[in-house]
Amino acid sequence: MTPAIEFRNLQGSALHDFPYPPKRRKCPHYALVSITESGCCIHKCPVCYARAYLWSADDRLVLYQNLPEKIDRELSQLQIAPPLYLSQITDCLQPVSEIRELTVKIIRVILRHQVSFHLVTKSADGPFELIERIPELLTYPYWYLSMTIEATPEKQEITSTFASPIEQRLWTLRKLCQMKMAITARTDPFLLGLMKAEDALWLVQQIAKTGVKHIVSSTGYFNRISMRRVLEVLEKSKWRENVPQVLKAYRCNEELLISIDPKKRFTVDWQTKVRYHRWLRQKVESLGMTYAVCQELPKEFDSVGIRHCEGIERNFVHFKDKDGVFCPISDCFGDCLRSCPTSPKPPCGKKELLYQYPYRLKTLKMFNKRRQEKLFLPSGC
Ligand code: SF4
Numbered sequence: 565m566t567p568a569i570e571f572r573n574l575q576g577s578a579l580h581d582f583p584y585p586p587k588r589r590k591c592p593h594y595a596l597v598s599i600t601e602s603g604c605c606i607h608k609c610p611v612c613y614a615r616a617y618l619w620s621a622d623d624r625l626v627l628y629q630n631l632p633e634k635i636d637r638e639l640s641q642l643q644i645a646p647p648l649y650l651s652q653i654t655d656c657l658q659p660v661s662e663i664r665e666l667t668v669k670i671i672r673v674i675l676r677h678q679v680s681f682h683l684v685t686k687s688a689d690g691p692f693e694l695i696e697r698i699p700e701l702l703t704y705p706y707w708y709l710s711m712t713i714e715a716t717p718e719k720q721e722i723t724s725t726f727a728s729p730i731e732q733r734l735w736t737l738r739k740l741c742q743m744k745m746a747i748t749a750r751t752d753p754f755l756l757g758l759m760k761a762e763d764a765l766w767l768v769q770q771i772a773k774t775g776v777k778h779i780v781s782s783t784g785y786f787n788r789i790s791m792r793r794v795l796e797v798l799e800k801s802k803w804r805e806n807v808p809q810v811l812k813a814y815r816c817n818e819e820l821l822i823s824i825d826p827k828k829r830f831t832v833d834w835q836t837k838v839r840y841h842r843w844l845r846q847k848v849e850s851l852g853m854t855y856a857v858c859q860e861l862p863k864e865f866d867s868v869g870i871r872h873c874e875g876i877e878r879n880f881v882h883f884k885d886k887d888g889v890f891c892p893i894s895d896c897f898g899d900c901l902r903s904c905p906t907s908p909k910p911p912c913g914k915k916e917l918l919y920q921y922p923y924r925l926k927t928l929k930m931f932n933k934r935r936q937e938k939l940f941l942p943s944g945c
């Protein structure tokens with residue numbers, strides 16, 4: 565049953581960067597879009613971090629109805645537009661008509677401004693409905709979709725119980741690749757202790773068969789709320805004998821779970837992460853794909869030569885020209901720490917972006933008239 569739906573107006577800025585500072589930062593500069601309050605998602609994945617914050621609203625769906633107008637206004641004020649990201653705290657294609665409607669409205673605004681975006685989903689039918697409602701997406705050059713396929717069909721009941729079945733998600737990937745859409749896959753969080761090497765191999769082999777060319781993975785992290793959810797679903801399942809292995813892998817003492825600091829994160833130890841990612845990267849690359857680790861290891865553990873962790877070169881940062889039209893900055897994907905095309909003299913003209921993590925909106929807004937005239941842009945802009 566769909567939980568109660570509430571419509572609210574978001575206060576403050578709609579577009580915002582990841583909060584992480586430059587030290588050990590891996591995520592590029594993004595314009596994140598939270599279309600709901602954190603964790604409002606009917607998929608209710610036990611592993612979900614967005615449902616496990618103290619402020620998460622996972623018993624209802626709280627939608628920010630004013631986002632299309634707000635994003636429209638904010639994009640109008642920007643000189644530099646990082647790629648938009650829908651959404652790191654909910655699934656914007658989950659099968660709830662109000663959420664899909666809001667996503668469609670937001671994407672129409674994005675297309676009107678001609679800037680980059682990507683979305684992440686576990687919905688198998690959502691991408692087709694989206695393309696049917698916005699057929700321009702078939703040829704729009706500045707977007708891609710990322711599908712999460714984090715478990716084998718037998719083990720999905722533990723990781724994403726109510727999301728689309730894994731086989732259907734794979735089918736969707738295959739169809740979208742046949743339609744020549746730009747697609748990547750994520751396999752995170754790959755729940756160590758439950759998921760085994762043969763499961764990881766099965767996943768990447770199935771993904772390779774769909775035509776996808778880039779995979780992002782991580783072992784993830786849990787707090788006491790999400791770990792409790794994982795343990796509860798495990799204990800009720802045929803995988804219950806894996807409970808001690810999961811606890812061991814994430815260095816968690818079950819008896820202390822109730823009393824432990826809610827901010828404490830349970831993670832896999834460094835050496836295990838290094839072994840897992842080195843091994844998986846080699847397998848992924850041998851299947852003709854590239855690989856990146858989401859956050860938990862530095863960029864040296866990613867495939868050599870990728871320009872940013874998402875691996876797809878369609879999410880350009882855009883710069884507003886003197887006529888007020890957003891144009892893609894050649895070779896710039898917002899990963900200023902890893903791959904600025906001409907660091908230390910960036911083509912965007914904003915040296916601050918090389919070290920300002922998270923960026924300040926003021927930096928993206930300051931207009932640089934000289935740069936607007938001189939900027940090197942790809943032909944056609
Ligand atoms: S689909 Fe994503 S946002 Fe929704 S519950 Fe699962 S992990 Fe959380």
Ligand code: SF4
Nearest residue numbers: 896900904910911912
């Ligand atoms: S040109 Fe360089 S500094 Fe400017 S946004 Fe792109 S990567 Fe960052």
